[in-house]
Amino acid sequence: MKHIHWFPGHIAKAQRQLKEKLRLVDVIIEVIDSRIPYSSKYKDIEKLCPNKKRIILMNKSDVSDSKLNKIWANYIKEKTNFEVIITSLINKEDIKIIIGKITNLAQDIMEKRAQKGLLPRPVRTMVVGMPNVGKSSTINRLVKRAKTKTGAKAGVTRQQQWVRINDKIELLDTPGIIPTVQDDQYQALKLAMVNSIGENAYDSEQTAIELVKLLDKKYKKELRKYFGFSEIEDIDIEKIAFKKNWLTKANKADIKRASQTILKTFREGKMGYFTLESPNEFE
Numbered sequence: 001m002k003h004i005h006w007f008p009g010h011i012a013k014a015q016r017q018l019k020e021k022l023r024l025v026d027v028i029i030e031v032i033d034s035r036i037p038y039s040s041k042y043k044d045i046e047k048l049c050p051n052k053k054r055i056i057l058m059n060k061s062d063v064s065d066s067k068l069n070k071i072w073a074n075y076i077k078e079k080t081n082f083e084v085i086i087t088s089l090i091n092k093e094d095i096k097i098i099i100g101k102i103t104n105l106a107q108d109i110m111e112k113r114a115q116k117g118l119l120p121r122p123v124r125t126m127v128v129g130m131p132n133v134g135k136s137s138t139i140n141r142l143v144k145r146a147k148t149k150t151g152a153k154a155g156v157t158r159q160q161q162w163v164r165i166n167d168k169i170e171l172l173d174t175p176g177i178i179p180t181v182q183d184d185q186y187q188a189l190k191l192a193m194v195n196s197i198g199e200n201a202y203d204s205e206q207t208a209i210e211l212v213k214l215l216d217k218k219y220k221k222e223l224r225k226y227f228g229f230s231e232i233e234d235i236d237i238e239k240i241a242f243k244k245n246w247l248t249k250a251n252k253a254d255i256k257r258a259s260q261t262i263l264k265t266f267r268e269g270k271m272g273y274f275t276l277e278s279p280n281e282f283e
Contacts (some may be wrong), residue, residue, distance in 0.1 A: 031129035063269030
């Protein structure tokens with residue numbers, strides 16, 4: 001299996017700049033993918049921003065398992081002692097909740113400034129997250145217009161800039177962060193499954209094969225129903241290709257087409273609302 005290793009220069013540069021920018025920030029908004037809450041969480045964030053107030057957004061909840069969303073939110077809050085908000089950023093109420101949490105968390109900071117005789121200023125916030133977890137989309141929704149470049153491919157946000165959410169909150173946009181080395185290749189594989197790693201860094205066919213295996217383990221009934229298999233039939237990517245008539249000119253399974261279609265339908269939530277990991281796997 002191809003070793004997954006992806007660390008573009010602009011992300012490395014952003015990570016170096018992060019420590020410099022953090023001293024300007026009062027509250028950090030950490031965005032993770034609710035389909036892989038553990039694997040999409042930057043493990044060294046505590047080292048980068050100690051003693052910083054933080055809100056954790058479990059984004060993309062509209063394409064993940066709603067039951068596991070609640071379990072994960074409770075688990076993460078218990079482990080980190082930070083507020084966790086389950087969001088898809090589709091519901092306008094989510095944005096109001098996020099803004100309210102930022103204001104509440106920074107209240108004591110503003111009070112201390114006032115006690116020192118400093119003039120009032122907006123609460124300063126920063127969005128942190130791996131590529132393609134919804135970081136730039138979060139910023140766009142918060143500022144209510146698309147000031148930052150977004151896209152479907154991993155790692156498209158290139159520049160840092162301050163954006164104004166409202167008169168009381170300013171937000172610093174930063175590119176997504178990802179570790180230099182993917183020490184756990186299975187976690188890296190799950191990042192590839194949800195499109196949080198650049199396409200050149202992994203084998204799409206191998207990723208799709210492993211995705212089918214994982215869904216067969218966790219969502220056996222739903223997976224078979226979507227592709228038209230009975231519950232007693234074996235399923236793999238080759239059998240799916242034959243079932244859907246995705247064949248080459250030689251009437252063999254078109255694994256490339258099957259892989260691309262499986263990954264696309266999974267990522268878009270068309271196959272079902274799936275979460276690929278649960279808290280008890282990491283205890």
